[in-house]
Amino acid sequence: MVASSLLAHTRNLDLVIRHVLAGLGHGIHAGVERGAGVEFSEYRAYVPGDEWRRVDWKLLARADRYYVREAERDSHVAVWLVLDATASMAEPSRSIAGLDKIAYARSVLACIAAIAQRQGDAFGLVVLQDGRTAFTPAARGPRQLHRVLAQLEQAEATGVLPDAAALRSALHFARSPSLIFAASDFLDWPSPLSEALLRLRHMRHDVRALLLQTQAEVDADFANGAYRDPEQGEGQFGFDQSRQGAYAAARDAHFGAVKAQSRQHDVPLFAARIEQAPGDVLRALLKQSGRR
């Protein structure tokens, strides 16, 4: 299993996917829809990005060409990945140098995209960044995976969330039943993002939220000194040991409210620390999804 410190050393999401998903049984949703190679339908030519295990080796021996076994039907479920790339997502891990929330979110969403691609699901990406919504329409196949990974690799944590109206107009994608994974720090709640997620849930989509935190935030353990909020601009905040209790109380109150509201609206919220191994987090996230 890959330790999260390794995420700090690479931006190559292909590499991350290959390491994180090694040995991880795949499957986002259990159900009647078939994944890769469950029920044989046809052969199609190999394209770079297809998994080697889907290549039909006997056919290779006969025809001297690579063919891939296609499943009978593609899944009807579209997977949507929502990445919050606002300035607060640049929050670094205070114990692992070079690791921050945005890199972690990028890696987890890339792994989900890879799993969806292997299952034959359509998947798309929404990046919320700098007051804008960058939108990659849902599609299937290895090319789509490359497209989504390229978008993810470009996403830098800057700016604030788009306003509610802009986000609402961007959410017209959800016609067919879809599965929505949102990775954010949920420091703003209610926010345009939280409203959009609850709205999608009310439209009977399957919404799962990944709440990213750092170990330092959980322990309320920062270096003494002056801090400023990356998104709210003015003002300074001092931290020392005497303020630990107040910080923990305010934080618990906020996330308590967040969890209560997400439970009330039946949106599973999985809280993860970015110091945790991404494979564990992914497995827990998918297992939680699979229970439903």
Next chain:
Amino acid sequence: MSSLWWWALPVLLLPIWWHRQRRRQVLATPLGTARFLPKSAPRQLRAWRWVDIVLLLLRCLLLATLIAWLADPIIAWRGDTVLAADSSKDAIGWFRGREAEWKPDAKIVVTGPQTMAATQPRLRHQVELKTSAPPLAPVVRHVAVVGAHADVWRAMFAAIDGPVRYVVDAAPGPASVTWQSPAELPHDAAAARALFESWQRVHYPPAPYIAPPQVLAADPSAPLQRQSGALRDQLLMALIALFALERGLAHVRKR
């Protein structure tokens, strides 16, 4: 009056303060969950530190130059001096106009012929006049005599002796001055001299009187003439150059 401008020097504290404040704001590190912390007053720095030292120095220098330009200072830097004058220049008056440029204990010597002033000049420095009247150069003047008793007057002009000689021309010409002789001759020598002097005053300027050599003692209570412009031009040039530099540097920093 204008030396009151030196009281504006505390204005220099302003750029120092600005540059220090900016440093204090930079100090806070971003923290995503800062909103859960109570707000605190910006932390005071123990050690004063500045950003953009070059720009700060430039701005202080600019303000100091501006104040100096307004205050228009005069620096006493000249020492003992010999003023070589000729009779056409008023060396004492020139010296009094910029007396503040000389050090208080400087001694001044004026050489050359120097016209004597009507009253004794009051100066803060000791001034020694080493003047000498030059020997009068021989001058030849042309006179044309018209009117009555012309031959008598011609004889008188020819008889005048000394550095000034008169040449009597037969008829008035461009080079000669006309002597219109009165109808009757003056009766005594005094009347004749008065007549001659008034004629000369009309046609020739009086020769200046050269002051005799003497020492003018320093008078500490002498009024000092208000004077300006000694450094104004240089300060103005420096001001313009500093302003251009400051704007350029600030623009580069802002990028």
